[in-house]
Amino acid sequence: MAEGNPILLDGYDKLFENRVRLGVMSVLAANDSYDFVSLRQMLGVTDGNLTTHLKALETAGFISSIKQFIGRKPNTSYSITEQGRSAFAAHIGALSKLLKV
Amino acid sequence: MAEGNPILLDGYDKLFENRVRLGVMSVLAANDSYDFVSLRQMLGVTDGNLTTHLKALETAGFISSIKQFIGRKPNTSYSITEQGRSAFAAHIGALSKLLKV
């Protein structure tokens, strides 16, 4: 019932407000690169869903992609950018602050 | 690039995938009860937005509300339910697991 001050969430980014995006960022923060198929199986999502989220993260400048062929197969691999790394860290910071209120 | 096993997120609940709802649950987990106006100022959201999220959480059985008058003013106060407490704890568990991959 007591009144409290507004919770300020400086680094919180709505773009990360999703299980798939959190998973992608988490995986890419811990690995130099990760490809589409591995991400898909890691996160247990459909192709279309994953593409959409990857595109959103890439458009925001948080990840980058490289398309190439491995043998005869197309292969797209993703990496976190510096901007992505710091934005994600800030988001997690804001999150844990929020959850500790 | 290495393949990994699917991340299983047992307690993850999409209902909590939102800053306002996380904030509400966090505040209610730490306080016996909290009223509408205090929540609104704590979270810095509009009335309509807060109402919608509170209703969603209440419909799910995660929080409960009591409407009364304090003096001449209406006052709605919210509390976390047992179900809400354990669901929220499970969600946070899944979250931190996801972020630690």
Add this chain to the structure above:
DNA sequence: GCGTTAACTTTGTGGCGCAAAGTACTTTTA
């Protein structure tokens, strides 16, 4: 009594998450 503030709730809409369908290519099968 009349506007203003307070405490909510209802309503309308834009945006977005999702999977089904589509594309382009390769591999298998018969």
Add this chain to the structure above:
DNA sequence: TAAAAGTACTTTGCGCCACAAAGTTAACGC
């Protein structure tokens, strides 16, 4: 060697939902 099936994605369409503007009810100021 043609067709069928698989692989690696992308595009599309739809249904839901977060959001704030507007609405409601009642008290308070003047």
